[in-house]
Amino acid sequence: MNRGIVVRVCMGPAGIAAGGKEVLDAFQKSLSEAGIPAEVKEHCSSHQVGCLGLCARDVLVEVHMNGEKATYQYVKPDMAGRIVREHIIGGAAVQEWLTDSDYEQFYSKQFKIVLSDCGKFDPEDIDAYIAAGGYEPTREVLTTWLPDDVTDEIKASGIRGRGGAGFPTGLKWELARRSKSDQKYIICNADEGDPGAFMDRAVIEGNPHSVIEGMLIAAFAIGSHKGYVYIRAEYPLAVKRLRIALKQAYDRRFLGEDIFNTNFRFDIQIKLGAGAFVCGEETALIASIEGQRGMPRPKPPFPVYSGLWQKPTVINNVETLANIPYIIRKGAGWYASFGTERSKGTKVFALTGKIKNTGLIEVPMGISLREIIYDIGGGIEGGRPLKAVQTGGPSGGCIPSKLLDLDVDYESLARAGSIVGSGGMIVLDDSNCMVNMAKYFVQFTQSESCGKCVPCRVGTKRLLEILERITRGEGKEDDLDLLEKLSNGIKATSLCGLGQTAPNPVLSTLKYFREEYVAHIKEKKCPAKVCKELLEYFIIEELCKGCGACLKACPSKAITGEKKKPHTINPDLCIRCGACFEACKFRSVGRE
């Protein structure tokens, strides 16, 4: 191990976006030039997970030497030389580039199960996974357990589906186990379609073998020999790492025939999703794997009785499956000791939006929203006031700041009009318009509606039209009642989960932020100054220096004026793009 010096460079999606590859290259170059016997390797796509996780500070680089770890933040390629010279050769860390004390705070309230191994080793190295105890749970289950033992253990752990609906995983497996059939299927749902969520991406990129192991154990429990991973084509790195992991698992005979010298066999195939949010719905996902348009069908029959090719099928989310080996390893009782009465274990959230520490977090169920936002997240970006937290993506709702002490678990969030969902958590401040947010989500669900059932196809379209009307300043007094009535109708009568939850963003914003809707309708004002049709831009003469910056920035030639004299905006030509507002250094562009 070459004196045990290891430099770990965060190379997940955010790490790569921040230039992780270049940083890694720079370290490799510096190290080879200096002739240092160090092991520079990709630090698993761990940036969003495991020890790295704090994406906002990417590129994060860990230097492990002499049994000590130092973490550098915001690393750029040109910093590599000095870190190698002073830290690795000289033995003294470059203090000003190290992470500060609140970096530790980001981790102190978290508890990692699914993400516990992510980031500790290279996800493309199966030996590292095995060395950390990997595939041992599968060996134990396959060689010494009965299928019923597995379903009992998973039921006892209390884990519920992490994809959003929260159905008890053990029960699902038991139902599929009891279904009589010559063929059964396991599907791993990695079609993470929620905008603003990247938990599954992180798990697959950071620790793909844990997902494979979860599938193996599930397959043994229900008696399946064939599994599919349905994964988004938009996640090329996750697909690549999964392919590598599958090949390695086949090479070691963890997949295929006679696994662990038992007569159990199991194959896994990758199916690439082609971009359809509705495919997160089980029956739509099945249709997609069968090569059809991803349209749902009525349930029952549920997939555990009749799913893929009409055979019993268990569909589990990535995070659910990745939990399984850890539950087997440490026991159901251990897992159930985390969380609340009815929501056990931990949950991974993608913390984003107007928050300081954006990144991926794993917390025990039942933690308060306040702890997540202020202790882990470090508070609101720029010190602005918190307005709401959006959870559950397009199927979820907005939780207002006054409910900040709410426990985060399935039941409490549902009571507040939102859902845990797959784990997107988007923080909104006072510069976000709640009517606009509702419009944004309905726009999304409307365009993703498959069109099969009328309430969803037509209903969401009408919802969107009303919201557009309101944000244009053409709302009518009775629009709010209409929105509510329509929303409740869509919820009650849609065929699948997409339609049944699509009105949630509207209903929750109406419940908590009704006054914003009223301001749009009655006063024709957008309090957050977001809805551009309701804004008017003007120049504050006393402040204008006549520098011409706004004039240059204006794409519609709406601004006129002589140099060094106050300019003016022609409201008829103004397209309200806000370019002048941003261009002005003297804050002389106002908007109302």
Place this chain on the structure above:
Amino acid sequence: MINKFEIILSDHLKNGGNIISLLQDTQEAFGYIPREAIDFFSREMDIAPSRFYGVATFYSQFRLKPVGQNKIVACCGTACHVKGAEKIINGLTRELALPEGEDTTQDGKFTLEKVACLGTCSFAPVVLINGTAYGKTGTDALLKAIRKLGKSK
């Protein structure tokens, strides 16, 4: 072209279950799904062209028109939305002077695609230009990069 279609088809079993992966491979090779490809597969597999069109128009990944030389992908995920993605997209649309309802410039130089989420939410708003990510970005930096590309061939 037919030759290429044959090669793509030879990697797949000729059944309806493989339509999606067949179309994915076709798009990978051509950047879009040419009409001729659908006609060819339909004949060879004895499956009605409507099945192919049905799938191709259902999933947002597929496009039936050629893609521009330079591909700009703007993320419209929630995190990007709250950080001003709409403003950026409007700015890009104006700069590229995209015809109404089209995503590719008339000279075929640029395509502007909007995607639901790239999963790099901590860098919102995110735009990819030919695969390079521009994170936490304003319109200006993007316009600079695009104008540079516009001048090169």
